Amino acid sequence: MQKKYLTIYDDLVKKIKGKEIPVNTMLPSENELTVQYETSRETIRKALNLLSQNGYIQKIRGKGSIVIDVHKFSFPVSGIVSYKELSKQLHLSSKTIVQELGFIKEDEEIGKELDTTLEHVWKVIRTREISGEKIILDKDYFNNQQVPILTKDICENSIYEYIEGQLGLTIGFAQKEIVVEEPTEEDRRYLDLEGFSNIVVIKNHVYLEDTSLFQYTESRHRPDKFRFIDFARRIQG
Amino acid sequence: MQKKYLTIYDDLVKKIKGKEIPVNTMLPSENELTVQYETSRETIRKALNLLSQNGYIQKIRGKGSIVIDVHKFSFPVSGIVSYKELSKQLHLSSKTIVQELGFIKEDEEIGKELDTTLEHVWKVIRTREISGEKIILDKDYFNNQQVPILTKDICENSIYEYIEGQLGLTIGFAQKEIVVEEPTEEDRRYLDLEGFSNIVVIKNHVYLEDTSLFQYTESRHRPDKFRFIDFARRIQG
DNA sequence: GAGTGGTCTAGACCACATC
DNA sequence: ATGTGGTCTAGACCACTCT
Numbered sequence: 001m002q003k004k005y006l007t008i009y010d011d012l013v014k015k016i017k018g019k020e021i022p023v024n025t026m027l028p029s030e031n032e033l034t035v036q037y038e039t040s041r042e043t044i045r046k047a048l049n050l051l052s053q054n055g056y057i058q059k060i061r062g063k064g065s066i067v068i069d070v071h072k073f074s075f076p077v078s079g080i081v082s083y084k085e086l087s088k089q090l091h092l093s094s095k096t097i098v099q100e101l102g103f104i105k106e107d108e109e110i111g112k113e114l115d116t117t118l119e120h121v122w123k124v125i126r127t128r129e130i131s132g133e134k135i136i137l138d139k140d141y142f143n144n145q146q147v148p149i150l151t152k153d154i155c156e157n158s159i160y161e162y163i164e165g166q167l168g169l170t171i172g173f174a175q176k177e178i179v180v181e182e183p184t185e186e187d188r189r190y191l192d193l194e195g196f197s198n199i200v201v202i203k204n205h206v207y208l209e210d211t212s213l214f215q216y217t218e219s220r221h222r223p224d225k226f227r228f229i230d231f232a233r234r235i236q237g
Numbered sequence: 238m239q240k241k242y243l244t245i246y247d248d249l250v251k252k253i254k255g256k257e258i259p260v261n262t263m264l265p266s267e268n269e270l271t272v273q274y275e276t277s278r279e280t281i282r283k284a285l286n287l288l289s290q291n292g293y294i295q296k297i298r299g300k301g302s303i304v305i306d307v308h309k310f311s312f313p314v315s316g317i318v319s320y321k322e323l324s325k326q327l328h329l330s331s332k333t334i335v336q337e338l339g340f341i342k343e344d345e346e347i348g349k350e351l352d353t354t355l356e357h358v359w360k361v362i363r364t365r366e367i368s369g370e371k372i373i374l375d376k377d378y379f380n381n382q383q384v385p386i387l388t389k390d391i392c393e394n395s396i397y398e399y400i401e402g403q404l405g406l407t408i409g410f411a412q413k414e415i416v417v418e419e420p421t422e423e424d425r426r427y428l429d430l431e432g433f434s435n436i437v438v439i440k441n442h443v444y445l446e447d448t449s450l451f452q453y454t455e456s457r458h459r460p461d462k463f464r465f466i467d468f469a470r471r472i473q474g
Numbered sequence: 475g476a477g478t479g480g481t482c483t484a485g486a487c488c489a490c491a492t493c
Numbered sequence: 494a495t496g497t498g499g500t501c502t503a504g505a506c507c508a509c510t511c512t
Contacts, residue, residue, distance in 0.1 A: 029477075039502085040501060041503085043502080060509095061508070062508075066448055172295050178465040179463065180437060207305075211295050226417055228416075240482095241482075266498085276482080277483045278484085278485095282498085298499065
């Protein structure tokens, strides 16, 4: 049995995306929805809060909930966190080339950040090619206790689906940092940098549900193809 | 009377920041907190969900809520939306210089995006100087129906505090976009760009509670001083 | 005054972790 | 078996908007 508030959320998203409930119109009131879905008001409110957090509606006290259209903008690298979402976005018409796959050498700093008790840390370097140009350099580091096996084949498809699907690991939270750096020798070797003198770096720390650091990722983008969109709600109260 | 779940949230944040509840320790259980704060469990859960969303704790089913330390990293330009937060961050040891203040000319595109029925749209250009260098160029556009008066003095201090405090407007949500562009003539005139050939642009659309677009802001940063941090939780379920 | 969303309660059952 | 967080209920009162 699916969670009730999620089925209601999914149903409303479907109706909004299918224009059954058009942008700039009001949703039925919370009391009306409790009747339609035969549930309690708090459950309806959980569904509506999800819609609000994800940018589908704006709730207005005393009036109702209005459908907004922030979603008409695409979300290339948004405030994600599901691996499935991430992989969907990264694989939009892009070709992946595995450049390196193995364990890190002992002198690399990242080994200290990931769990210190382990002997080996996976290191994967991949380039993303979009319409014939190598635009993105992805460097992934995994704890090999949680990810025992990693093949070139897995890396060419989706590491994320493998981790969530095959390994069944659950992500707790992630912290992302965006900075601009000068290209390294490695960037110049693996990317079609042309004349660009800067590179946009997205550093991502991924933690498991038990709060242990599980993965560190650097996604290095050519600046002309980089775009980040973020949707934020006002602080509660 | 302050909302109960907010006072509980504030109290727990204070205790976490004051190390009274140290990082990597468990919070009291939800049932215990209902006794401590003399309230219902759902109210406690609202407070804990806020803590979780803001990166203070990680909830683990069957075990409890653990205090995490994502907040040890500073949040220079995070996924905020309160004007007070924004202004606090922007004014950290920075000097503000108002370069231009007036109404836009008719040919500027932004006039179409903001409400079309109005005759005038405020345009403010300011530079932020940090340790003697002009690093950030802020271009703000306001609807003059909601912001009738704007002086150089207000702009030099905090426009945001003026809007929330004096005008009493309530922000609904915001959409932020980050891209990298080549510097314009304006950038070169107002900023200490030295040799940099790229500029990081944060485009911000701010909407009021009634979903009308109220402000558009471009914050143009020299790439070497730019840093963006984002904290994200996993999708519910 | 009627209708809306925001907060709060007291209780219930469930899934999961631990011992 | 006990304790934890996750979901759900049925009802209450409040602040706000609109007519």
